[in-house]
Amino acid sequence: MNAEILCIGTELLLGNVVNTNAAWLSQQLARLGINVFHHTVVGDNSQRLEEALQIAFDRADLVITTGGLGPTYDDLSKETVSNYFNRQLVLHQPSLEKIHEFFAKRPYSMVPNNEKQAYQPEGAVVFTNHSGTAPGAAIEQDGKVAIMLPGPPREMKLMFEREVLPYLQKFSDHVIVSRDLQLFGIGESLTEALLKDLMTSSVNPTLAPYAKEGEVNLRITASAATQAEGYAMMEPLMEKINKLVGQYIYGIDVPDLQTALVTYLLEHHITVSAAESCTGGLVSKSITDIPGCSDIYPGGVCSYSNEMKMKWLHVSPATLQIHGAVSEETALEMAQGIRQATGSDLGVSTTGVAGPDGGTAEKPVGLVYVAVAGENYQHVEKLNISYGELTTRSMIRQRATKHALYQLLQAAKRLKR
């Protein structure tokens, strides 16, 4: 079964909203083994929508629309899809009641147009909207299937997961499963160079690298009759990858470094604290993003000024004067200082020049020191993480933060050896 995703909304064509719906739906359909060959975006315009729908059904069996289900005159999805299938719009009583219920709970009142949302194509399967007023619907006819979903991503996702996924199962005869290997400390080019032969020779499962800011993700994807079969098919490829780049893999099927770190710390009851200068709170924020972190993270400081570095972290005035705030020595004293202040097993620190201004010939933008300190252990890394004019302050701070999280993870593993 081939599918097209047809997203409707002038705000998408003006570029005011990024179309995240198409990517999300594509991932969901891939898991069902339904091939997506086209995404189309069209505005809230009757004629262009009609034409786009015609083109979509000329080349796909399943068309999923998002948007155009709202209460106003320019919401045209149901009208256009109904016309395509020669169906009438009829009042769907359960939808009307749900809409009344929705407004009963809200501080603002229903407008007559909201009732328009309760009209559905005759004979359609109606999908409940669990977080908004616009129901969705599906029509099957002559081997073609149209599914209409609301535009707001949260409404769309909830409806898809709870209503559409069970509905679509009947069209799927195989599953696509994937695993994500997360790498840190190796660039995308080198990863590709090392894995090039594997990448080109692997057909099912396939192997594809994706670069994220400072990280590399290797995705293995298999198509099989069952999930178990799919995962089994991946094993030999996983082994080969491990031989080539295993030393850089910090996690499998974990979303990111901070989740891998906090999970490890929680499992091994290791506490950590952060003292941040150039990252300004981003390390602390990243750790506390993860639920349950309070068991392993008593806190941290953002010591932006030298005064606070001395006061909170007992960095010595001499160190700051002789070596400067951006130095190996200051980084180490900060890491030791935060560890002592909080009593954590490990302390981590960042100090550097995040830019865009403040760089000098000796200490340019992108120079960052990351240090980790434990009871009988300390380690500091000097990083140059600016790659020229395209590197932003935000990228430098993100990369420095990833290095800090990675160093904490490495130090935590060392504690357990």
Added chain:
Amino acid sequence: MNAEILCIGTELLLGNVVNTNAAWLSQQLARLGINVFHHTVVGDNSQRLEEALQIAFDRADLVITTGGLGPTYDDLSKETVSNYFNRQLVLHQPSLEKIHEFFAKRPYSMVPNNEKQAYQPEGAVVFTNHSGTAPGAAIEQDGKVAIMLPGPPREMKLMFEREVLPYLQKFSDHVIVSRDLQLFGIGESLTEALLKDLMTSSVNPTLAPYAKEGEVNLRITASAATQAEGYAMMEPLMEKINKLVGQYIYGIDVPDLQTALVTYLLEHHITVSAAESCTGGLVSKSITDIPGCSDIYPGGVCSYSNEMKMKWLHVSPATLQIHGAVSEETALEMAQGIRQATGSDLGVSTTGVAGPDGGTAEKPVGLVYVAVAGENYQHVEKLNISYGELTTRSMIRQRATKHALYQLLQAAKRLKR
């Protein structure tokens, strides 16, 4: 002139990458007064790409492609576009030299396939790639224009801004200008209710609201012969909006709350510090996102544990015992405490239940206190920022952070009155 954006890449159809290029290009074209009526995404497949290009030129004068300019066999943009216009691919010597230069600076070496990227359609205008190896190109013929850009967003944007924008000026006879009014403390529904008549009656300029996490953005867009004329056309509408929701507007044409805050603090030489519990560093991170913040932000603490609240902020043990960490009293002592620790003009604090676990009947997930303290001023706000099952930890932390930034901005303005 009408345009279609045709994005090429199987990774987009698998949902592995969100298509941000289409939205970004649409914004750029809107500024030139070029209407975008369709976005299409198609995979790295010769036949489907050819068909998509045909459909695009059937309905648009200008087609901008992204992706498919890489060195491998499945990069097909130039081949397909050349075929459409009946042109040959010929070696473009300056591009070949640039590619050689690019690799000369890199630690990895050039593969023969990279030379493929130096071949361009005969008679094309070639665009330099300022951060990668694939040049772009434009072909004009019979009233149709094709522009081919690389897929990686950074390469694409830089090429567009430096090379394509000057090239496209000749097709543009008017400009679209827009202004963004930023509102905080009012919901999207109420904003829409208050501005509904204005929104429906305004044609040029238009008025549209966009909700961002906890904020509302009002965008006014005018189409005119010149920028100055466009801005002048907006004035009467701006006045009407000001009368209706002026009290909620915290900034005009500023990207976000933290920029508005840091800009104001820098202008008025007011220093601030943050003491964070549930936001875990996000307030500090948000402030330090903005270059130049070191002049107004000496630092802050993430006092996640009660111990650190006492040690760093001198929150009294009695307060923690009687009222608990999540309380008005603790929030106020934290704000006062960080102010005293750093000597800042203003201290801000957050304490709450970010979830997903840890909520009780008395102190549910989403309960957050935000306090601000100055020399003769203190203010605390009790927030309930969970709206049910769809609210995530990340959303609660984001919203609490915005409230903290907004309260700081209000307190800073009060200092200046």
